Amino acid sequence: MSGSSNDEDDTTDREHREVGRGLLDEEMGPSGAMAHLYRGEIHRMRFWRERLDRTTNWAVIILTAILTWAFSSESNPHYVLLAGTAILCVFLTIEARRYRGYDIWRSRMRTLQRNVFAYGLDPSQGLEDPDWRVTLSKDYRRPRLKVSRMEAIAHRLRRVYLPLFSVLLGAWVLRILAFANRPWPESAAIGRIPGSVVTAIVALGYVGLFVVALNRKTWHAETELMTEDLRKK
Helix, strand or coil: CHHHHHHHHHHHHHHHHHHHHHCCCCCCHHHCHHHHHHHHHHHHHHHHHHHHHHHHHHHHHHHHHHHHHHCCCCCCCCHHHHHHHHHHHHHHHHHHHHHHHHHHHHHHHHHHHHHHHHHHHCHHHCCCCCCHHHHHHHHHHCCCCCCCHHHHHHHHHHHHHHHHHHHHHHHHHHHHHHHCCCCCCHHHCECCECHHHHHHHHHHHHHHHHHHHHCCCCCCCCCCCCCCCCCCC
8 A cells, every 4th residue: 555655646746747847848848738828827817907907097096086176175075085985995896806806817827837837947846735736627617716805805905995095084184174164073064964973984984994904814815915025035
């Protein structure tokens, strides 16, 4: 039984080495099926990356327009900035959904990079995931979202939207303090809603955003750099 197990291990290791070696041999090289597969995953990932960027661009454009209008006249109401916060929440939801799709293609690309190209360039480091073929095969047979909705929202908050929300909050406070003729929190009132209630709702909303964005937990996004030092060698 021990000899059979060793033979199986040798066969598996030889298969892994053949995949890595084939990428660098002249007769196979980058024109092999694996290289074409990798190129296709790069194309899909780039397409979804562009969709993410378009959502962010629209969010920034609308934010700029709202800020410009809010400060263009003293008669313009301050609550338009709060409406801008609601609009940003809509864009955040859309972008989080797109990020979950983007992660499908990115995870496949990273699987190929870590277990094929990295191994082919330096087999002495071994394989990070000996079962990467099985994992990738299952994902091709039945693609699934690997990132939860809350993780995607937290990721986009940390990377993009938390600074945008912070800008809106600062602009709202500045707009009230600069143009209001009543003391805070009376000046934050919206119609018949007292300013204290509005302030409490805004504070609770932003506390919730910060809690979601800064919550430390296990991330399932493929090799996302959440806490690593990018300059660490």
